[in-house]
Amino acid sequence: MTTEEIFKTPIFLAPMAGVTDTAFRILVRELLDNFAKKNLLMFSEMVSAAGIHYRNEKTLALLETCSEERPVAIQIFGSDPKICAEAAAFVEELGSAAVIDFNAGCPAPKIVKNGEGSALMKNPALLEKILSAVKKSVKLPVSVKIRLGWDAENINAVEVAKRAENAGVDFITVHGRTREQFYSGAADWEEIAKVKSAVKIPVIANGDVKDFDSLDKIFSVTNADGVMIGRAAQGNPFIINRLLKYFLTGEKLPPPTLEERAEIMRRHLEKIIFYKGERIGVREMRAHAAWYTKGLTGGAELRNLFNRADSAENFLRIINDKMIGEKIF
Numbered sequence: 001m002t003t004e005e006i007f008k009t010p011i012f013l014a015p016m017a018g019v020t021d022t023a024f025r026i027l028v029r030e031l032l033d034n035f036a037k038k039n040l041l042m043f044s045e046m047v048s049a050a051g052i053h054y055r056n057e058k059t060l061a062l063l064e065t066c067s068e069e070r071p072v073a074i075q076i077f078g079s080d081p082k083i084c085a086e087a088a089a090f091v092e093e094l095g096s097a098a099v100i101d102f103n104a105g106c107p108a109p110k111i112v113k114n115g116e117g118s119a120l121m122k123n124p125a126l127l128e129k130i131l132s133a134v135k136k137s138v139k140l141p142v143s144v145k146i147r148l149g150w151d152a153e154n155i156n157a158v159e160v161a162k163r164a165e166n167a168g169v170d171f172i173t174v175h176g177r178t179r180e181q182f183y184s185g186a187a188d189w190e191e192i193a194k195v196k197s198a199v200k201i202p203v204i205a206n207g208d209v210k211d212f213d214s215l216d217k218i219f220s221v222t223n224a225d226g227v228m229i230g231r232a233a234q235g236n237p238f239i240i241n242r243l244l245k246y247f248l249t250g251e252k253l254p255p256p257t258l259e260e261r262a263e264i265m266r267r268h269l270e271k272i273i274f275y276k277g278e279r280i281g282v283r284e285m286r287a288h289a290a291w292y293t294k295g296l297t298g299g300a301e302l303r304n305l306f307n308r309a310d311s312a313e314n315f316l317r318i319i320n321d322k323m324i325g326e327k328i329f
Contacts, residue, residue, distance in 0.1 A: 006202075007171075011228075011229060011244040012041055012229065013229060015045055015073075017045045018045070022069055025069040026066070029042070031238055033241060036244050040071075040240070042072055042073070050083055052090050052091070063094060072096070073098060074096075074100060075103050076088060076100065078130070079119075079130070084130050088100045088138050092137075099141045103116075104118065104120040104144055105121075105146050118146075121150050124156065125163075127144075131164055135167055142168070146164070146173070148192075151178050151180040152178060154178075157191060157192075158195055172201060173204040174191075175187070192207075204227065205224035210232035212246050235289075262319050269312060272288075282312060282315055286306050
């Protein structure tokens, strides 16, 4: 997949641990119009380069994809250039990745304490070495996701982006917050604009896009080549198609009806159980159900019911009898 092909559909599903797994990615693609269905690039959950190096079973499972969800960018993370390059080559050899993406933005303490994720914003020279090693190890396009910097006193996204470009990276995604912000406060789109102005490679803007208006504004402010949707897609796999349709045609598709929301929850449950089994699938679906019902009248009662569901049968009964039957929304 060339960079030009990637940006023909410039709305992207962000990599989110515990959210954008195979089941969710398939759902998103099934909801896309035909053109986007074939072309839109989505990103995997982040995968440990060290885990790949040691052939950890759970890590390798995260690399598994199927034809229904592709094209997919596989996102890896790490702090050792040699191991990261080795992991990228391993992913390419599997033959299912369209892009190798590198994570230099995750703010989670367990990642940062190992010098990985957004900790690399404090060490741009090391990040450049990693990206250069990864790029040299594969023929696939390579991208990197970064933040604005470590904290408000250390905004260095422009420097990091220039180093990434120098390392041969094909495109960059910038989350408009620092590591210290995590996901609080407002994303700073003006800082993303500075990155876009500083490099020649494509830039994807990420942060606080949740509707048509914010999509217009982020493109206007940043002049970015694409936009990545993260938390707004949680419990809302419809949003990628709605935003992409609007961007490409100007058409504003309506939000999903209650019945459509219930149907996609059924399909989501079916897929997650298919890939992870009933016990794990039902447990993980509780979190998704909380997102699907967020902000809806009666949602709190439904979430309470879903959190007590201990089987697929019970989960479906709540959807059919409570969500649709009684329409407690």
